[in-house]
Amino acid sequence: MLKKIFHYIPRFFSSKDMIVYLTAVILLSVLAFFGFGKLAFAYQNAQDTKEKIADMTAFVDDWNQQVIKLNQEPYRPVREDQVDDVQSNILLLMAANQLSMNSFKSIQDASQKKPSGSLYEMEVEGPWESTVRILGNFHVRDALLAIQNVKLSPVKNGGVKTILEYKIYTKPSAQPSQGK
């Protein structure tokens, strides 16, 4: 039987069109086989890319939300180079409210390992009303300030001596801008 099969194999392929057809089938089969591999690979890549796009979109949305929220804050930390300007305005504020400055110094913020701003102590003297006004409106534009300690004591001329410890918060790095 095998001999007969081998005898007829050359006759089976004797016609050119048989060779052409079978070659075409084999070639297309091989291409289809590799095509499936390539398709699977492309599909997997596409899935990974979609996942990455989703993650990136979520990250960007989250960042946008945070920036919007941050930009809505009325008071924000200032740049390092703006601290002196804020400080000058505080002094002007004191002067504008008839409070005379007795002393002013910069102090180390020992409470935190990484200082989040510049800490100052100022001693002023003046009328009670002015002192209360200052304490209630201790702002310089949109600079983030915090009064950490206030010591009030009466003085002989009817005024109040105020020792004020305050912090001017400074930004950790460059100003963020909102994405698209």
Next chain:
Amino acid sequence: MIGIYLSPDETQIVQAKYKNKKLKVELCAVLEPYLDSLKKCDVNFLIALFQRLQQSINVFYEEFYIVLPDSTFLLLDCYDARSDDEEEKMTTVETRLNRTREEFYAAFPLTLQSGTRHKETMIAIDRAMIDALITAAKAAHITLVSVEPASFAYLRCARQWRKEYYLLEAFQNEAVMIAFSPIAGMFRLSVPELAVSGQANSNLEQTLQSVLSRCDAIANRTFEIINTETPVTILAQEREDAAIRLAAALRNRTAKQTGFPEFAESDIEESEQKNFIIPLGGLLPAIEQEESDLYASVPEILHVRPANVLPQDVRLESHLRQVKRITKKYSKILCGALSAILALQLAGILYFNSIVIPTALQTDYDKAQSQMETVKKETELIKSSKTEHQYPIEALTGLLSNRPQNLGFTSIEIGRKGATAGKEQDKKWITFIAKSNDPMVFRDYATQLGDNFLFRGINISQISTDTSGLKSATVFIGKGTVR
């Protein structure tokens, strides 16, 4: 598979499929006779027959089994053989026909070997006729696999190999009698006097008696042993009331013609089945492997081989052409399907490769990544500022809103220097020193301060008297709910 019986009077077609141990007969049809075309080796007419079939039925996958009347064959006889040598057998045929082997095709379907008895049944047919058939089949793309005599097709279908009988093939203008013996073989006797056209003769009884006597005598001589009154099966004679069937000479010798085998399923009436028994028997070789009981009753001393006169090479060539045709057909379909698959794959690959991260998103993402840390830190700073800020004005407002008239503050400290924001800072949020002439004032004031949600944990740490006689109290106040 398709069986075609080319009888002198008509052409019978049977198409069947073998599945699940059943032979489903799908078509039984009758066409006009084409035997004369075969005898004249008219290839075109034979092609016309095949093309006519192709118009009605799908023959692409079918194998064709041709059955010819025994009268068509040059020789159908049983002889005493001396050996099994094929060469000697062919020489015997050449001698009997007085022709060279290039002029005929032969087959030796039956061999009896019992002791010293060795009989061979030989059949031979004109080569030109078969070659014409082969040429027509090739031209019409038909897979021709078998050409055999009608008697053998009938024997195979009847599956009664242990009985002796005569088969009368009676046609309009010719008739032959085939004698079969299970202990010898077969031979053919020409009996033109029993042709249908001559049966209306008033001497039918005598003619019949004479033919039967002649058959018996020859059978005795050829087979050596034969039963008297061997039953006669009348083939190819449709009418049940034909005179020959009613003849007295056959009254006790007529054998009932067999119908389709049990494994054959057909929609045609059982009475009609006997009309197509021969073409059906012709295609049974296709299922010989599956239906082993076709030859189950063959006596051990009798060896049955195919009565197919078609040369082996021709059969294999035919099969090869069929395989080529099928291969080409399915190759085309496969190429089309694979091309479509490749096109889909390409489309899919292009589509999936088009899914990339948008440039704008990448830019925003890079920017967000670089600035997220800063944003978080700044947000944290703003949050922590709310904890670090001591709300002095709220504290002062709370203290002064319920200050008794006879109580004065000597110092107020809001926030604890050096203390970290949190519980420690909140416990002693405010420290004040107040003076009054009435020590109870301090207690009343402390009670009033305790009612304010701003303050929690009012603690008068000490009350002392100063040099002027005024009472001085040092009070610590914890932070309650501020804003």
